Amino acid sequence: MVDHVDLERQLRRYADHVEGAVGETAVEPVPTRPRSPRLAVAAVVALVAAIGLAFVVVDRDSGSDVDIDPARDGSLEPTAQASDSNAEGDGGVSAETPPEPKLMPAGEIPPAPLSPRSSTLTIRIGDEVVVWGGDRDALDEVYGDGAVYDIATNEWRAMAESPIPLTDDTPTAIDLEDRLFVSRRQHAAYYSVADDVWTELPSLSGELIRELRHAPEIDSIFALGARGVYQFDLSTDSWSELGGRGDSIEWTGEKLVSVTGDPGGSFPVDTWTASTGWVEETTIETGVSQVAIDTGLVDGEVWIVGYDMTVDVWDPVTGEQRSLPPLPIDFTEGVPRVFVSSAAGPDVVLVDREPGLVTWSGEGWEVRPRLDIAYGATLDSDGTGGGAWWGYWFDGGTPDNALVVSQVPTPGDPREIVLGSVVLELAPEEQLIEMGVGERDDGFEPWAVISAEIGRCRLDDAIGERVDGTVDIVLGSNVISVTCDDPEAPRRLAPRLRSVDVDDERTAYILGQSLGTPDGLVPVSTVVGLFADTAMATLRNEGLVPVTEFRVVPFGDPQVGVVLAQAPIGFTEVEPGTQVVITVGEAGPDPDQ
Amino acid sequence: MSSEPAIDALLEEATRRLRRALPAAVGVDAAPDAIAHALAWAWEHRERFVGLANPHGYLYRIAVNEGRRAPRVPELPAVDPVRLPEVEPGLVPALLDLSPMQRQTVWLVHACDWTYVETAEALGITASAVGTHLTRGMTRLRTSILGDENHG
Numbered sequence A: 001m002v003d004h005v006d007l008e009r010q011l012r013r014y015a016d017h018v019e020g021a022v023g024e025t026a027v028e029p030v031p032t033r034p035r036s037p038r039l040a041v042a043a044v045v046a047l048v049a050a051i052g053l054a055f056v057v058v059d060r061d062s063g064s065d066v067d068i069d070p071a072r073d074g075s076l077e078p079t080a081q082a083s084d085s086n087a088e089g090d091g092g093v094s095a096e097t098p099p100e101p102k103l104m105p106a107g108e109i110p111p112a113p114l115s116p117r118s119s120t121l122t123i124r125i126g127d128e129v130v131v132w133g134g135d136r137d138a139l140d141e142v143y144g145d146g147a148v149y150d151i152a153t154n155e156w157r158a159m160a161e162s163p164i165p166l167t168d169d170t171p172t173a174i175d176l177e178d179r180l181f182v183s184r185r186q187h188a189a190y191y192s193v194a195d196d197v198w199t200e201l202p203s204l205s206g207e208l209i210r211e212l213r214h215a216p217e218i219d220s221i222f223a224l225g226a227r228g229v230y231q232f233d234l235s236t237d238s239w240s241e242l243g244g245r246g247d248s249i250e251w252t253g254e255k256l257v258s259v260t261g262d263p264g265g266s267f268p269v270d271t272w273t274a275s276t277g278w279v280e281e282t283t284i285e286t287g288v289s290q291v292a293i294d295t296g297l298v299d300g301e302v303w304i305v306g307y308d309m310t311v312d313v314w315d316p317v318t319g320e321q322r323s324l325p326p327l328p329i330d331f332t333e334g335v336p337r338v339f340v341s342s343a344a345g346p347d348v349v350l351v352d353r354e355p356g357l358v359t360w361s362g363e364g365w366e367v368r369p370r371l372d373i374a375y376g377a378t379l380d381s382d383g384t385g386g387g388a389w390w391g392y393w394f395d396g397g398t399p400d401n402a403l404v405v406s407q408v409p410t411p412g413d414p415r416e417i418v419l420g421s422v423v424l425e426l427a428p429e430e431q432l433i434e435m436g437v438g439e440r441d442d443g444f445e446p447w448a449v450i451s452a453e454i455g456r457c458r459l460d461d462a463i464g465e466r467v468d469g470t471v472d473i474v475l476g477s478n479v480i481s482v483t484c485d486d487p488e489a490p491r492r493l494a495p496r497l498r499s500v501d502v503d504d505e506r507t508a509y510i511l512g513q514s515l516g517t518p519d520g521l522v523p524v525s526t527v528v529g530l531f532a533d534t535a536m537a538t539l540r541n542e543g544l545v546p547v548t549e550f551r552v553v554p555f556g557d558p559q560v561g562v563v564l565a566q567a568p569i570g571f572t573e574v575e576p577g578t579q580v581v582i583t584v585g586e587a588g589p590d591p592d593q
Numbered sequence B: 001m002s003s004e005p006a007i008d009a010l011l012e013e014a015t016r017r018l019r020r021a022l023p024a025a026v027g028v029d030a031a032p033d034a035i036a037h038a039l040a041w042a043w044e045h046r047e048r049f050v051g052l053a054n055p056h057g058y059l060y061r062i063a064v065n066e067g068r069r070a071p072r073v074p075e076l077p078a079v080d081p082v083r084l085p086e087v088e089p090g091l092v093p094a095l096l097d098l099s100p101m102q103r104q105t106v107w108l109v110h111a112c113d114w115t116y117v118e119t120a121e122a123l124g125i126t127a128s129a130v131g132t133h134l135t136r137g138m139t140r141l142r143t144s145i146l147g148d149e150n151h152g
Helices: A004-023 A532-541 B005-021 B031-044 B046-050 B055-069 B091-097 B100-111 B116-123 B127-151
Strands: A057-059 A121-125 A128-132 A146-150 A155-158 A172-175 A180-184 A187-192 A197-201 A211-215 A220-224 A229-233 A238-243 A248-251 A256-259 A266-273 A277-285 A292-298 A301-306 A311-314 A321-324 A338-341 A347-351 A357-360 A365-368 A415-419 A422-426 A430-432 A434-440 A443-451 A455-459 A462-467 A470-475 A482-484 A491-493 A496-501 A506-512 A545-553 A563-567 A579-587
Touching: A004 B005, A004 B031, A004 B091, A004 B100, A004 B127, A121 A172, A121 A180, A172 A211, A211 A248, A220 A248, A248 A292, A256 A292, A256 A301, A266 A301, A277 A311, A292 A338, A443 A462, A532 A545, A532 A563, A532 A579, A545 A563, B005 B031, B005 B046, B005 B055, B005 B100, B031 B046, B031 B055, B046 B055, B055 B116, B091 B100, B091 B127, B100 B116, B100 B127, B116 B127
Parallel strands: A545 A579
Antiparallel strands: A057 A506, A121 A128, A128 A146, A146 A155, A172 A180, A180 A187, A187 A197, A211 A220, A220 A229, A229 A238, A248 A256, A256 A266, A266 A277, A292 A301, A301 A311, A311 A321, A338 A347, A347 A357, A357 A365, A415 A422, A430 A506, A434 A443, A443 A455, A455 A482, A462 A470, A482 A491, A496 A506, A563 A579
8 A cells, every 4th residue: 555655755766767867868057048039929917817716805894795796616717818919008018929828926926126106018028027117196206117027936127227208108018029119108119128128219209109009911010199100110110100090000910900980970990001001991880979999800800899888890801890789888987998809719808997808709798707906807818817908006015016927727726816916826626706794783794606606605604793994704614604595496515715815905715615535634624813722622623733833913913812824724634643833923012011 | 167166066966956856847858958947047147046045946946947848747757667666657647647736846845855945935836835735746646546556
């Protein structure tokens, strides 16, 4: 029988053999190679992780039901792949092919060497994320500095000073594989990530660049300005003025398409090629005074999102038009930013407010839960994560200063989700759940949407407590009783639930679908949040050995005597007699003495 | 080697440790290139490398990053019952059947004797996560091998 010790011994012996196999090949340091050509896609980096997971976070400030999106079933589904999303003057990027997926290092992301700001250029190049520029309206400040985050090493480095003058416009960029084409207002420059070198380019005097589109077939970048369309020749680093008009442009691979909104209720559609110049192709009638919010190329067709969330599709080859149902987006409080990205997958529309991410199934619009409350819907170029297309908020090292580099999930693999700067690792049988708190006369009742199938369920072994104006959900035990209100078939479940504090205001709740415990092993209960004596008794009852460490907390803090952390974490299945280290809050000195 | 004995010694040690640690992540064939890339980085950034608290974990990450173009399931040699009579033939398929994170934690901790902290830094995860992956990985290994025994 293979016991634990024997298995270790076998692993070591096999490793001896494998090491010898590697050692038969000479290993000599090679001269530093040039960086591998970066895939010509820029994944825009988001604040929160993969789409398709159940929405998670409870706002602990809320005293009533939290208005959050319905949970999904916890399965991760790639939503889109290579993003051919287009750069806009709001910080979007253009993509060609998807980057290889890269695991996000779990744990804290170190603070960026940048001051707090928003509306940055945020662009992922391979395993690095470039964050540059931005502004801070509250202080009337604009920034010209930036930093590059290395995903592999979890480190930041400051960028060289940019020649682009400071303006309060969100920068945008095109990834040209060996360099970035960065623009801000009427200025442009190349930036080499590998060499950390900027190269100033000619500017478009008096213009305001609103959109960029890369046309690799003709080695050009098209820019839509306030006064017309321009072509930047990448071989000569020079601009040409093309004239024309438009609210949004799109490059089909053969021609430039420009869509203009008409107050009379239509979209004139023009095209441009070097040989034909501008051609008035057609007019899409919508009946509503129009502005083209954004366009996107989806399977060769031009999708046009209009001012009132209308969506029209025009085929530049056949000239055929069709209209889709309007986007299910409430714009009564103003028109949101909309960003169309096909990303070689389900057709995607990103919106900078609820619902955040909308996809077209072929029959109707499907709404994905919005993961990033503050900064807009997100979509990563490999289809599993997300990117804030107009930048995101840096808060100088607080939990808001965070990145997400999504992971392509593989069934059975643990999954990582980033909330703020906290990375959660989920076991395959775990899912983030939506939690809410219902106010009752005698307190608060926690509830959760366990899955789309089961729906809303009460957590019978949890208590909602109001503490200092916020509502905390205290879990009574690791395995809790859940009663789900199904009008047809009420069910009782006994999932395992654990919580992780994301920051001072948010807690993530993770539901574990128990797979049963292998013979001889015992599951470690989640004791975080329990008083130390209760926690120790719980662990001893499970045949485990609690070991106590202390962490100083302020005098009088409610966390005195409470378990703040444990290792191994809850759900871990260990052998009886395993030590479980619990970190308990210990009161600091009395400030009055 | 060079005229810098301190860095030479570190690189020799790093080479030895990476030779043993990397195959479970990138496979035997890809390991030499990955190691060479990591060593080149270490040499080029030797001042920084020498100052690292966990230089081998750092190089491991660089090497794995370089070797990520290798097949997702690394190629490991089968167990030769003549050369390795004390090793279960089912060990390698069971190892390859683990998730990458489980395989790497099992390999680094048990096959390479890396500490939880070293392993955590190499994999970019927390030490407690190492424990989680390790427990699950070892459980799956035992289950897989026991299953082979039961049918063997």
